[in-house]
Amino acid sequence: MMQSKAYSVLKDNLWTNNPIFIQILGICSTLAVTNNLRNTMIMTLGVTFATALSSLTLSAMKDLIPRKVRMIIQVVVMSFYVILLDILLRAYLPDVSKQLGPYVGLIITNCILMGRAEAFAQANKPLLSFWDGLTSGLGYMSVLVAIAVVRELLGFGTLFGFRIMPEAFVTWTIMIMAPSAFFLVAMVMWWAKTLQAKRLAVAKEAKK
Amino acid sequence: MTPLINPVTLFFASIFTSNILLSNFLGMCSFISISKDWKSSFGLGMAVTVVMTITTAISWVILFYVITPLGLEYLSFIVFIVVIAAVVQVLEMVIDRASPALYMSLGIFLPLITVNCAILGAILFMQIRSYGFIQSVAFGAGSGAGWWLAIMLLAAIRERTEKNPVPAGLKGPGITMITIGFMAMAFIGFSGMIAVQ
Numbered sequence: 001m002m003q004s005k006a007y008s009v010l011k012d013n014l015w016t017n018n019p020i021f022i023q024i025l026g027i028c029s030t031l032a033v034t035n036n037l038r039n040t041m042i043m044t045l046g047v048t049f050a051t052a053l054s055s056l057t058l059s060a061m062k063d064l065i066p067r068k069v070r071m072i073i074q075v076v077v078m079s080f081y082v083i084l085l086d087i088l089l090r091a092y093l094p095d096v097s098k099q100l101g102p103y104v105g106l107i108i109t110n111c112i113l114m115g116r117a118e119a120f121a122q123a124n125k126p127l128l129s130f131w132d133g134l135t136s137g138l139g140y141m142s143v144l145v146a147i148a149v150v151r152e153l154l155g156f157g158t159l160f161g162f163r164i165m166p167e168a169f170v171t172w173t174i175m176i177m178a179p180s181a182f183f184l185v186a187m188v189m190w191w192a193k194t195l196q197a198k199r200l201a202v203a204k205e206a207k208k
Numbered sequence: 209m210t211p212l213i214n215p216v217t218l219f220f221a222s223i224f225t226s227n228i229l230l231s232n233f234l235g236m237c238s239f240i241s242i243s244k245d246w247k248s249s250f251g252l253g254m255a256v257t258v259v260m261t262i263t264t265a266i267s268w269v270i271l272f273y274v275i276t277p278l279g280l281e282y283l284s285f286i287v288f289i290v291v292i293a294a295v296v297q298v299l300e301m302v303i304d305r306a307s308p309a310l311y312m313s314l315g316i317f318l319p320l321i322t323v324n325c326a327i328l329g330a331i332l333f334m335q336i337r338s339y340g341f342i343q344s345v346a347f348g349a350g351s352g353a354g355w356w357l358a359i360m361l362l363a364a365i366r367e368r369t370e371k372n373p374v375p376a377g378l379k380g381p382g383i384t385m386i387t388i389g390f391m392a393m394a395f396i397g398f399s400g401m402i403a404v405q
Contacts (some may be wrong), residue, residue, distance in 0.1 A: 024237070024240055024241075024381045025237060026237070027233070027236045027237070031233040031236075032232055032233045071293075071322065072290070072293055075289050075293070075322075076286060076289070076290075079285045079286045079289055080286075082285060083282060083283070083285055083286070086282075086285070087282060101332075101333075101336055102329055102332030102333055102335075102336055105285050105288075105328065105332045106234070106325050106328060106329055106332065108285055108289060108328065109289075109324065109325040109327075109328050109329075110325070111237045174393075177392075177396060178230060178231050178233065178392045178396070179389040179390070179392040179393045179396070180389070181233070181389075182385045182386065182388045182389030182392060183385070183386060183389045185385050186378065186382045186383070186385035186386045186389065189377070189378070189381060189382040189385065190375070190377045190378045190382050191377070192377075193376075193377035193378075193382065194375075194376070194377035197376060197377060
């Protein structure tokens with residue numbers, strides 16, 4: 001039973017209920033860093049870390065928190081993990097920390113953290129909530145990394161800073177700038193929704 | 209420390225050239241869900257502007273007179289979040305007392321604002337770019353007004369294009385993202401006119 005629940009959470013968070021293209025959560029802070037693959041990886045790992053641990057903590061504390069002050073406690077717990085993350089980044093990866101700038105702090109208001117705390121950790125056991133937070137983070141990461149690959153490859157002709165495209169390749173300046181992120185997210189949404197609708201139709205047909 | 213720029217310039221720059229939403233992607237969540245409706249967009253935009261102006265001012269004071277002298281920079285995230293939550297709470301009570309009509313139109317959006325990334329984002333930008341007090345207020349007000357402008361524009365566009373045929377998979381958020389992309393492209397036209405940083 002436990003096994004299947006864990007699996008369904010994984011599937012939900014990675015695909016059927018992906019935080020980005022289905023729930024439209026948490027696109028706020030991270031679109032800005034997706035023109036660089038390395039920063040995107042670090043940023044999304046940070047979000048995954050913060051979501052998983054804050055879900056774990058909040059789920060473990062859920063009986064102790066009075067309902068009225070729930071919001072503020074949740075936010076404080078999240079800020080705690082984000083501060084840890086910020087200090088770690090500053091100590092070990094100072095240049096990345098500088099490039100990410102305010103976006104590390106903005107993980108606090110990333111809707112995914114709040115969303116998982118409210119929707120899942122409130123009603124589930126700590127370990128399962130941890131798993132839920134972790135998989136939500138992975139679902140988020142998969143989409144953003146895909147977008148970052150396209151943006152960095154076309155925008156700079158590189159991946160992780162290594163040159164992939166030939167020297168003569170004319171870089172697409174628009175890919176570095178803000179609008180391309182919106183267009184790419186829209187395309188991912190389009191693709192995922194169409195595919196899901198098709199699968200649903202096939203499943204319905206099979207039932208008949 | 210960067211030389212301080214003229215607050216008036218900064219105000220207009222943060223509305224147009226570096227719109228907090230279209231070039232920094234902040235405050236997207238409520239932006240997409242609320243912009244379906246023109247009237248609510250107006251209310252939310254106004255609330256964001258008011259809260260942003262007040263919170264940047266208060267945070268600046270706390271940052272320079274409490275946090276920095278005591279060497280508590282690592283606590284700044286928590287402090288900022290609590291400032292935002294407190295301002296929203298107080299504002300809610302004040303508006304409720306002063307003008308119930310305004311409360312009806314604005315009140316429901318206030319709790320949403322606590323978790324709006326744009327507010328915290330503006331404060332963090334202010335901290336990183338080390339603005340002075342007047343600059344911070346101008347920046348907060350300008351960013352809020354820029355957010356307001358962007359959500360009004362998007363709501364108007366969405367109202368017009370609502371009935372247009374769109375592929376099923378793109379309906380709702382998908383086409384909205386594309387619309388925002390075009391708006392961002394239009395706003396890039398302003399860039400280079402004034403530098404904020």
